Amino acid sequence: MKMIIGVDEAGRGCVIGPLVVAAFKIDEKLEPTLKELGVKDSKLLLPVARKKVYDKLVSYEHCLKIISATELNELMGKRVSLNDIEAMKIAECLKELDGEKTTVFVDSPDSIPEKFTKRIKKYEKISAKIVSENKADSKYLCAGAASIIAKETREMEVVRIKKIIGDFGSGYSSDEKTIAFLKNNYGKNSKLEEFIRTKWATIKNLQTTQVDLKKYF
Incomplete structure (x- = not known):
């Protein structure tokens, strides 16, 4: 039996919420059956379809790492790059999944x-x-299976966070709803700070939208 592992992440570029890394392990001979389950790159699946596939995939052996905005800020404050943070969490997953003697396919x-x-x-x-x-x-x-698990897990985290701080849209700085939420709430909602990636380059991008964040850092 030859085992393979697929690895992907979700939420890498968000300014609000966690980064999620997922690793999915399966017998190489069984990998073609994933297509029958509807597996493909998570970005190609509509939310309802993605959730249905996710529900099937979580019964397989997998590993999840949910890296909060607070942890990301702390690590980046120590000059650990985002790529290194992701690599670190992937390494942890490979150890947990007993990745020795496997072939690992990683979305780089x-x-x-x-x-x-x-x-x-x-x-x-x-x-x-x-x-x-x-x-x-x-x-x-x-790797497509890992992308679905990572994406769906992040979406569940987003729902959880919205119950705490309100509806901020997708959490990406390209999202007008996210920008409007930050403009109206940053510095006014004490619960918000733990979910914001304050060390993110996207904060600088937000400043160009005339959102005055400097006084909050």
């Missing part, structure tokens, strides 16, 4: 994928064959 955030493989191995010395590729979630079904 590095433009040079080989660099991301080195990042992962920096945090966990394993003998697994790590294949890092851009857009791996659209090339390998196991």
